[in-house]
Amino acid sequence: MQVPAPFEYERATSVDDAVALLERLGPEARIIAGGHSLLPMMKLRLAAPEHLIDINDLDLAYIRQNGAEIRIGAMTRHRELLESEPLAGLLPIFAEAERMVADPVVRNRGTVGGSLCQADPAEDLSAVCSAVKARVVIRGAGGERVVAMADFHRGPYETAVGDAEMLVEVRIPVRAGAGSAYEKVERRAGDWAIAASAAALWVDGGTIADAGVALSAVGPTTVHATRAEEALRGQAPSEELFARAAGIAAEDCSPTADQRGPVDYKRHLARELTHRALRRAAARALHQEV
Amino acid sequence: MQVTLTVNGDEVTSEIEPRLLLVHFLRDTLGLTGTHWGCDTSNCGACVVLMDGEPVKSCTVLAAMAGGHEVRTIESVERGDVLDPxxxxxxxxxxxQCGFCTPGMIMTARALLDRRAGGEPLTxxxxxxxxxGQICRCTGYTNIVKAIRWxxxxxxxxxxGR
Incomplete structure (x- = not known):
């Protein structure tokens, strides 16, 4: 029987209350949202926080458009991301990734904020948010700061969220000419990815104005494929270009061999999945989706 | 700590350790052993119960987190002596076959049917x-799908149906 080590349980009543509790209880306190990453770690005693601060009562479950931004509250559950029609219309990459996040029952509990803060290198939403150039809002006692996904991952399971801080919102810019797609290979429902690739393109007048490419499960953190993005920017979308960018992304990732496969296989997947994601993102941006 | 929640329509209050998982609260504290305790790792789904109408894996929810919420277990689906469809x-x-996965399968199916009530037929x-997200180690999936279809x-x- 797997049982977490003893801890004290607090239920926050507001974001300010949660931050105040974090301040008062010190670095051995942890926020719990859906609990589907933290509780398994606590059962295995890989995590043993002295205090848990439950934020499930907070008003942080929403998906709203605010001018040229989509704002997603940290407590928004996977299922809500999967089923949101406004989100599917603007950023189909979310529903596509969510269909493959864990399984439907886990998706009823797990949250976007929890997924990002867990920062598992094989986690899906970190790659999605990186590709679509999301920024996250981090709240602490001193106020809030907005951090780009490019600066969010600090190492395996490490993020820019400091002690006595919490992630409260994800902000995604809405720009014209956008197309996005997610490609993932997993061995069975609910398993981690063997490899996955998230791609977003913004096409303006026949050229790629901006590109986002991020990979999952093929490095110590989510891999931000910045060289592949540079190769795409300013070019006309084409199969040749996507193949080249996918090759660069595969070169720039650093998979390790494990029970899910050897390095060369994962690198092959990184290339192939990036190519497919770019192809479909472009079709969406150009309204040529079949 | 003290927790108060609604289980199968009845409000229950109990003194618990914060680390107590909902599955053990239901089985050991309340004696509702219809909810099964399987893999302990949120993979198998034997422990699925409904929380506010949605299926959740009760091995990965703290009883404390269920405070203030409505939980339904397999014990609640039969009405009088009439079985749920x-x-x-x-x-x-x-x-x-062995029945170990059955309570979790039934609760997930119940929620699926409730969500779709009156809508398009389920495929x-x-x-x-x-x-x-649920495992039948007898591998009787085909008949489980047929049962839910029925x-x-x-x-x-x-x-x-009822």
Missing amino acids: VQQGFMEEHGL DAEIREAIS AADQEAAPTG
């Missing part, structure tokens, strides 16, 4: 997707 479907279509693909058809019939 999903239970009946598992009988009609031989949807169980087999939707049923398979809904139970994809219940869906029954409830969609003009006379209504």
